[in-house]
Amino acid sequence: MQYLRLYLLLLCYGIVAEQIEDHANEQPADFQILRFNFRNVQAPYVIALWLVVAALAKIAFNLSRLSHYVPDSALLIVVGILLGLLLHKTQTDLDYYSLDSHTFFLYLLPPIIFDAGYFMPNRALFESIRSVLLFAIIGTIWNTFAIGISLLIMSNYGLFSMSFTTFEIFVFSALISAVDPVAVIAVFEEINVNEFLFINVFGEALFNDGVTVVLYQMFKAFAIIGSDNLTIGDYASGSVSFIVVAVGGAFIGVFFAFITSLVTKYTQGVRILAPVFIFTLPYLAYLTAEMISLSSIIAIAVCGMVMKMYVKGNISHAAANSVKYFTKMVAQSTEIVIFMFLGLSTISSDHHWDTLFVISTLVFCLLYRIIGVVAQCYLLNKFGNGNQSKEFSKVDQFILSYGGLRGAIAFGLAASIPVSIVAKPMFVTTTIAVIYFTVFLQGITIRPLVQLLKIKTKEERIPTMAETVYMKYLDYMMSGVEDIAGQRGTYSFVEE
């Protein structure tokens, strides 16, 4: 229980630290040796502290038995809720601690998507590209319109406690339709399904972002402009923008991947700096796409996928390993922080609970997901999915339907709905409810279901002795060459 005590200690210390008043800007009456000045260091302090708390929570779960039954993401949400309640009790201003959509999209999301792109099994993705794109494009559009129209019809009968316009409900149905890559990674990494299934669910989650961004932004703009002021041209450009946003995002990704490959070629003289480009340039791809309203998720994922083929040859073995390790570490860190913040934001958001609206949304999400998957799999099995050897079995279709998890991206989009849409609190509350349903109910039951349905899991093989020896031989040779060539880190002087 030592870690638990430590955890509580750190927590209390964080809360105490926050409550220390800021005396810095007052005129000092006399000279004090120690002056408390929390405001000055607040921004990095809170982030670093939350990261430590989330990582400690994750470690505590893994030491306990709980993690065998409940996914870490669900447990982290609970920790976030408890923290939120605690901070709420102590009258702390929760605004500093909740997940604003700006932080989420600019800082927390990019590392996870870059990691996904950089470690994407490119070959497996291209083998399933037809089904992935079908699910991502047609599937997402189908879900958005089916859910939106169904909720609109119910609203016209006056069944909900808040009213909304056509475009407003489509803003909501667009954000609630997208399968979330972070949730998919978090849940699927614990159950080890086979690569074919994983690629289909995860590829869809990654590439539906282009569609979601367009639908969400388009309906948001339409809702603000108002249907009376819309012209045929607006509808036309809305339809064109699917292609522009997705292909434009991919183009930016390829462009930055090209620059990264080019620049890392010249880093032989300053080898320690090569990874700087490998991390910074994809991030710039993400921000550039975000800046000109293209799909930033597609941009950074494509950038990671394309550049990994080229940069590995340009950097040293040690650098490549460190890049791999570090990418995983940052992605994992932001993932745990996201789920903890989701719990925290539940406490700090403005809520409006409408039981019928929540249940209807949940039912429509599940129902149309199943209809969409079954219909699309029928087409793919009939006309070929580009991957002759594999067909979508009934069990595959069940996992595809069940794996349509919703997550933090939906919450981020819900949080950035303009306040002029009066039903925003109801949309936010329902989004959180759907995410909880997804992460808790589906996340907890998917492992027993996978075992029950005897789904072929990923082949676990231990490298043969010959392979191991060969890899080690390569390492040995590379580092021998480095020693002889005398190429060392520029800081070698300071090293022990």
Next chain:
Amino acid sequence: MQYLRLYLLLLCYGIVAEQIEDHANEQPADFQILRFNFRNVQAPYVIALWLVVAALAKIAFNLSRLSHYVPDSALLIVVGILLGLLLHKTQTDLDYYSLDSHTFFLYLLPPIIFDAGYFMPNRALFESIRSVLLFAIIGTIWNTFAIGISLLIMSNYGLFSMSFTTFEIFVFSALISAVDPVAVIAVFEEINVNEFLFINVFGEALFNDGVTVVLYQMFKAFAIIGSDNLTIGDYASGSVSFIVVAVGGAFIGVFFAFITSLVTKYTQGVRILAPVFIFTLPYLAYLTAEMISLSSIIAIAVCGMVMKMYVKGNISHAAANSVKYFTKMVAQSTEIVIFMFLGLSTISSDHHWDTLFVISTLVFCLLYRIIGVVAQCYLLNKFGNGNQSKEFSKVDQFILSYGGLRGAIAFGLAASIPVSIVAKPMFVTTTIAVIYFTVFLQGITIRPLVQLLKIKTKEERIPTMAETVYMKYLDYMMSGVEDIAGQRGTYSFVEE
């Protein structure tokens, strides 16, 4: 020249990106597919872009011949000045691009100092601890008072164009007296002097922070309170605070090092998260010390020094290597950004040039540094420096005097002088002048001088074959154990 073209391309693109107007908050009249919204992504964009530009500049130098004669830090300052002039010409608001002291102390400085602590040769430091502490404490106090009093006397004769009070000039003399660890690393890493000399210069630069913080904060507080309102108690607490600030900082460092060692013990289940603690907890040590006005530099340096003895056993070999690589990479990145920002800030600061004040400060800095070093070395040689085998030779004393480089910390402190001190522009200008003198003149001439004086450089030895084989054998065994134990990164599923 391909990299140069690329460099210019990226530069132009950065400037263009900045000048794009922000249309996001305007009410959209019609639906646009692409909307430019730079303000939204500005903060991370500018940082990432500057990092890329600085890294490209460093790579370009290393491909050219220039880097054989001029230290990279000097060249990066020139790049910063050129960028500043370019941005100034294009009427860009330079405030977004200059180095504010907040960014410098909270984000750029900690990685460098952590790196210094983590890679500190502990044994060599403790062998020279007496001389290091003497230089850091007595040397810094001596320089502060000698420079301050000399300038005050000249001011009383009305020789300077701006007047200042006693406490105000001591604020300036405190910040200009401290040898800068970043400048010392940047210049000394290129000349490879022997470890004994390096440890003495670098150890002083690291540990004089406690003294500098106290003197600077104390005189700043005194200057604001005014000499009429000061009590005996204020002077007394000023004197006590040396011990509190330095020892308190060290205590915080040890405390966080202890927590890091404890926590990393339990990371076996989630090994990918171990480095999160190794980076985050020392940073929290730094911020905690900063928050309660203790020496944050001493805190994070001590934290790095202490924890490295314990954490290495708690984390995997791959994790340890990645931590090492990544620490160096981040430290090197922030170092190049600091020097580029120094150049940039030269353009954006308010200046007041007083030739006599600048020259007097330079002369006093050099003169009192030499007097201080010679006197202290005399004492150390006479009464023993705790390291029987080594005495400070005449040549050592010359390098110690000449290596008293000033750098970005002085600028950061100058930038945070309260505006109520009217001579602030003159202090800022003079600080920049002293830093330039240090980095350019001393930085460029120190290598030829070291060669001329035949100073014993660091022993460069290639590991014997036996050592190499033994190390490789260890690696092999460790990874064999890992393979058999089946402990792998939690993301192994996504891996190719």
